[in-house]
Amino acid sequence: MSSGTAAPSQATSTSSISVTVDGSRYTDTVESRTLLVHYLRETIGKVGTVIGCDTSNCGSCTVLLGTADDPGHSVKSCSVLAVQADGANVTTVEGLAGPDGSLHAVQRAFHELHGLQCGFCTPGMIISAVDLLRDNPDPTDDEIRDGLSGNLCRCTGYQNIVRAVRAAGAELRAQVTEVRR
Amino acid sequence: MTTVQDPKFTEFHDNDQKPVGFGRMLRKEDPRFVRGRGRYTDDIQLPGMLHLAILRSPFAHARVLSVDTSAAEASPGVRLVVTGAMLAEKGLAWMPTLSNDVQAVLATDKVRFQGQEVAFVVADDRYAARDALELIEVDYDVLEPVIDARRALEPDAPLIRDDLQGKENNHVFDWETGDEAATEAVFASADVVVQEDIVYPRVHPAPMETCGAVADFDAVEGKLRLWSTTQAPHAHRTLYAIVSGIPEHKIQVISPDLGGGFGNKVPIYPGYVCAIVGSILTGKPVKWMEDRSENLISTGFARDYIMRGEIAATRDGRILAIRTNVLADHGAFNGTAAPVKYPAGFFGVFTGSYDLQAAYCKMTAVYTNKAPGGVAYACSFRITEAVYLVERIVDCLAHELDMDPAELRLKNFIQPDQFPYETKTGWVYDSGNYEPTMRLAMDMAGYADLRKEQEEKRARGELMGIGISFFTEAVGAGPRKNMDILGLGMADGCELRVHPTGKAVVRLSVQTQGQGHETTFAQIVAEEIGIPPADIEVVHGDTDQTPFGLGTYGSRSTPVSGAAAALVARKVRDKAQIIASGMLEVSVADLEWVKGSFQVKGDPGKSVTIQDIAFRAHGAGDLPEGVEGGLEAQICYNPSNLTYPHGAYICVVDIDPGTAQVKVRRFVAVDDCGTRINPMIIEGQIHGGLTDGVGMALMEMIAFDEDGNCLGASLMDYLIPTSLEVPDWETGYTVTPSPHHPIGAKGVGESATVGSPPAIVNAVVDALKPFGVRHADMPLTPSRVWDAMRGRATPPI
Numbered sequence: 001m002s003s004g005t006a007a008p009s010q011a012t013s014t015s016s017i018s019v020t021v022d023g024s025r026y027t028d029t030v031e032s033r034t035l036l037v038h039y040l041r042e043t044i045g046k047v048g049t050v051i052g053c054d055t056s057n058c059g060s061c062t063v064l065l066g067t068a069d070d071p072g073h074s075v076k077s078c079s080v081l082a083v084q085a086d087g088a089n090v091t092t093v094e095g096l097a098g099p100d101g102s103l104h105a106v107q108r109a110f111h112e113l114h115g116l117q118c119g120f121c122t123p124g125m126i127i128s129a130v131d132l133l134r135d136n137p138d139p140t141d142d143e144i145r146d147g148l149s150g151n152l153c154r155c156t157g158y159q160n161i162v163r164a165v166r167a168a169g170a171e172l173r174a175q176v177t178e179v180r181r
Numbered sequence: 182m183t184t185v186q187d188p189k190f191t192e193f194h195d196n197d198q199k200p201v202g203f204g205r206m207l208r209k210e211d212p213r214f215v216r217g218r219g220r221y222t223d224d225i226q227l228p229g230m231l232h233l234a235i236l237r238s239p240f241a242h243a244r245v246l247s248v249d250t251s252a253a254e255a256s257p258g259v260r261l262v263v264t265g266a267m268l269a270e271k272g273l274a275w276m277p278t279l280s281n282d283v284q285a286v287l288a289t290d291k292v293r294f295q296g297q298e299v300a301f302v303v304a305d306d307r308y309a310a311r312d313a314l315e316l317i318e319v320d321y322d323v324l325e326p327v328i329d330a331r332r333a334l335e336p337d338a339p340l341i342r343d344d345l346q347g348k349e350n351n352h353v354f355d356w357e358t359g360d361e362a363a364t365e366a367v368f369a370s371a372d373v374v375v376q377e378d379i380v381y382p383r384v385h386p387a388p389m390e391t392c393g394a395v396a397d398f399d400a401v402e403g404k405l406r407l408w409s410t411t412q413a414p415h416a417h418r419t420l421y422a423i424v425s426g427i428p429e430h431k432i433q434v435i436s437p438d439l440g441g442g443f444g445n446k447v448p449i450y451p452g453y454v455c456a457i458v459g460s461i462l463t464g465k466p467v468k469w470m471e472d473r474s475e476n477l478i479s480t481g482f483a484r485d486y487i488m489r490g491e492i493a494a495t496r497d498g499r500i501l502a503i504r505t506n507v508l509a510d511h512g513a514f515n516g517t518a519a520p521v522k523y524p525a526g527f528f529g530v531f532t533g534s535y536d537l538q539a540a541y542c543k544m545t546a547v548y549t550n551k552a553p554g555g556v557a558y559a560c561s562f563r564i565t566e567a568v569y570l571v572e573r574i575v576d577c578l579a580h581e582l583d584m585d586p587a588e589l590r591l592k593n594f595i596q597p598d599q600f601p602y603e604t605k606t607g608w609v610y611d612s613g614n615y616e617p618t619m620r621l622a623m624d625m626a627g628y629a630d631l632r633k634e635q636e637e638k639r640a641r642g643e644l645m646g647i648g649i650s651f652f653t654e655a656v657g658a659g660p661r662k663n664m665d666i667l668g669l670g671m672a673d674g675c676e677l678r679v680h681p682t683g684k685a686v687v688r689l690s691v692q693t694q695g696q697g698h699e700t701t702f703a704q705i706v707a708e709e710i711g712i713p714p715a716d717i718e719v720v721h722g723d724t725d726q727t728p729f730g731l732g733t734y735g736s737r738s739t740p741v742s743g744a745a746a747a748l749v750a751r752k753v754r755d756k757a758q759i760i761a762s763g764m765l766e767v768s769v770a771d772l773e774w775v776k777g778s779f780q781v782k783g784d785p786g787k788s789v790t791i792q793d794i795a796f797r798a799h800g801a802g803d804l805p806e807g808v809e810g811g812l813e814a815q816i817c818y819n820p821s822n823l824t825y826p827h828g829a830y831i832c833v834v835d836i837d838p839g840t841a842q843v844k845v846r847r848f849v850a851v852d853d854c855g856t857r858i859n860p861m862i863i864e865g866q867i868h869g870g871l872t873d874g875v876g877m878a879l880m881e882m883i884a885f886d887e888d889g890n891c892l893g894a895s896l897m898d899y900l901i902p903t904s905l906e907v908p909d910w911e912t913g914y915t916v917t918p919s920p921h922h923p924i925g926a927k928g929v930g931e932s933a934t935v936g937s938p939p940a941i942v943n944a945v946v947d948a949l950k951p952f953g954v955r956h957a958d959m960p961l962t963p964s965r966v967w968d969a970m971r972g973r974a975t976p977p978i
Binding site (some may be wrong): 011055108120158 | 207226387389473861864
């Protein structure tokens with residue numbers, strides 16, 4: 001009995017893509033089969049976005065995929081081809097802090113409420129939370145848990161993450177109120 | 182848009198935050214992690230770096246007849262293809278395990294589990310490496326596998342380890358503890374004897390970051406640098422030196438940020454060795470990063486104990502003795518990470534928190550055609566299994582006696598005045614005050630009201646269960662006279678250096694995987710020497726920079742390395758006192774330490790701060806007679822005993838009678854780990870461990886079919902809890918310090934993983950009481966609970 005007789009995959013067709021990541025524009029030639037997460041990590045060095053599984057379950061690789069006008073929505077970048085992001089606007093955890101380095105309210109809340117330990121799920125979790133709070137600025141705890149159910153965490157038992165997202169939501173609502181004034 | 186520069190989260194500000202020393206201090210690690218600036222192994226990119234991928238066996242048991250790599254070698258971007266036969270020529274086809282067995286790096290003669298490493302490819306990128314794997318052709322002669330551990334020792338069972346000289350069966354070891362005859366005598370005369378078969382199924386720690394390495398062998402320097410996902414970088418370095426012949430001072434193991442470990446990253450895996458070989462042979466840095474399926478199918482599993490528990494008691498509920506017989510499934514290679522003299526880890530603490538007259542355990546371990554492992558997933562060296570056994574069998578006794586399980590436990594606790602308490606299996610518990618911990622948990626849960634609610638619900642046909650687990654842990658391995666890993670004593674080093682301006686660096690031999698050492702070790706040193714934690718840098722994980730020690734697992738960091746950090750700070754403080762006496766021109770005895778400075782007794786106006794002293798230690802002017810310049814010290818701490826934290830957990834579940842779905846509605850966890858360095862971090866450790874418990878009790882299992890196919894080899898099948906399966910945890914604490922620890926602190930990281938599964942299972946079984954159920958095995962998935970409700974409960978293996 002033998003194994004490993006599959007025909008070789010020589011599919012190495014390439015495309016040129018242009019994508020804006022965390023406010024900077026990149027133009028690269030990529031293989032068609034290159035996953036967005038590998039493009040982000042290995043081609044342009046955005047290693048803040050990480051890989052935790054091979055079946056699209058864990059959400060460690062979550063980024064925002066949008067356009068120039070719209071921040072878009074969270075996607076698992078392990079399940080998107082880099083070529084599909086051509087022309088898109090991608091936001092990773094590395095692009096959330098303000099130009100002066102000040103943390104986004106969600107980042108800050110994760111720190112202040114101990115919503116992370118090893119930090120590996122954190123980039124994807126924070127991005128998912130940012131997306132969740134845009135869709136639903138004042139979520140209940142159940143809605144937060146539901147909204148983050150595509151992001152696995154092995155360290156925190158989720159509770160402090162839920163608290164952090166709730167606190168960040170309150171903070172972001174206060175910021176909006178401030179703007180309206 | 183207006184930005185608020187300083188968001189406030191006043192709702193959650195904690196009053197016990199202290200500027201210096203113990204208390205709720207936010208983590209120093211967080212700023213990099215929340216910005217995506219952590220540096221994990223797969224983030225390492227080196228010039229010219231190549232990528233390695235491993236070909237794995239599709240069969241559980243098969244002879245390897247031939248491996249044809251020619252097509253793979255011709256594949257674009259491929260630099261190197263290596264088989265077991267090639268490694269055998271260099272004497273590297275096999276490597277020692279942490280249990281004095283050997284494990285195949287790449288299969289030569291046979292494959293012995295599905296997912297075993299057979300060959301590897303090194304290529305320009307990870308895609309090319311994976312492409313080439315498809316082109317390696319392996320001829321296998323498939324053999325009958327041994328999957329059911331119960332059948333491993335049958336005379337006609339296929340022999341798995343024919344590589345071992347003289348090996349004729351699948352027996353690994355026998356082990357026993359306690360007094361068999363005395364236990365037999367107690368059982369023979371007891372009013373009540375209860376027996377139950379209790380399985381702790383095979384599960385997997387599944388850290389979010391899988392295992393991986395970047396090996397960089399520099400032939401000019403003769404130096405190997407290895408970034409790798411290791412919880413024990415120094416022990417790994419020593420093993421690499423012994424196996425490879427590269428001298429130890431020419432090996433630098435760097436464990437960067439780890440995306441969780443949970444015991445998965447203690448052993449040395451074939452992939453690390455392959456990366457080293459790949460780098461030596463290509464002269465380039467080589468990265469190996471496994472994917473999730475590889476992690477689940479081939480790296481260290483946890484548990485897999487098939488236990489028969491027996492308990493003897495008087496009719497009025499006085500527990501007299503516990504006896505157990507265990508069949509341990511160790512997989513194809515004995516890779517258990519445990520102190521050498523403890524092949525069953527610390528399973529001997531199965532007597533739990535109770536004052537017994539006798540106890541006995543007999544264990545047999547066997548080989549099967551499965552991945553190696555056993556000790557992992559926050560087990561504290563098999564204490565998960567020990568605590569599960571005792572807390573389940575005590576509940577079976579409560580069921581038999583029709584007695585409240587809380588009352589039964591309270592009646593049998595070891596009493597505070599009995600500590601230090603030697604168990605019937607020879608473990609000396611350092612301290613404990615169990616009843617207040619239990620009472621606090623019962624108060625927090627509203628235990629009496631819960632039982633009332635349950636009674637009302639039962640009358641309406643609703644299924645509600647209340648489960649209790651009261652556990653005693655044993656963590657902080659350990660005293661070097663009897664605890665070592667492959668001959669390396671389980672002590673830990675610590676170095677503290679105070680810079681001229683009063684800032685400090687502390688270097689540890691342990692390695693955090695998220696437990697917050699960079700914060701808490703700064704707090705320990707701060708508490709002792711009065712330098713604010715913000716001014717203390719914690720260095721760990723780099724064997725060139727840190728003192729030797731055995732790493733982080735078994736919740737040993739606080740008991741061993743935490744003790745070292747406190748003592749090294751005291752050593753520096755003693756020297757500082759002598760320097761201070763010179764500066765203040767008084768005798769050493771005339772000085773008193775007021776955190777952060779030495780004052781002349783009776784004259785608080787005359788004092789020098791630790792920062793003043795640091796500058797003087799490095800500065801101009803004479804120091805007292807015999808005092809060297811500088812302000813630093815080092816220590817290697819050998820603990821005199823383990824620490825024995827304890828806890829009382831109460832779980833409330835609701836079961837849908839129509840679907841048999843279990844919902845954990847409430848979980849109260851009261852832990853006592855002695856002195857608490859950082860309550861916020863302890864609470865986070867507990868939350869994580871309780872979630873492990875929900876996973877193991879209700880969802881997780883690495884199962885196999887009869888051909889040895891692994892049925893839990895991806896996150897599609899190996900289910901770990903999401904935010905939806907777990908409740909808001911309710912935590913509390915009591916404080917019973919460890920008398921032998923310099924700051925009275927005990928370990929705690931694994932307590933919740935150890936203590937929570939029995940609470941959840943006890944709750945489910947309690948809910949099923951109307952169906953006459955006395956025991957049901959994990960994982961309590963809807964189908965398994967459904968079967969139990971219909972009297973068809975079967976073991977999962």
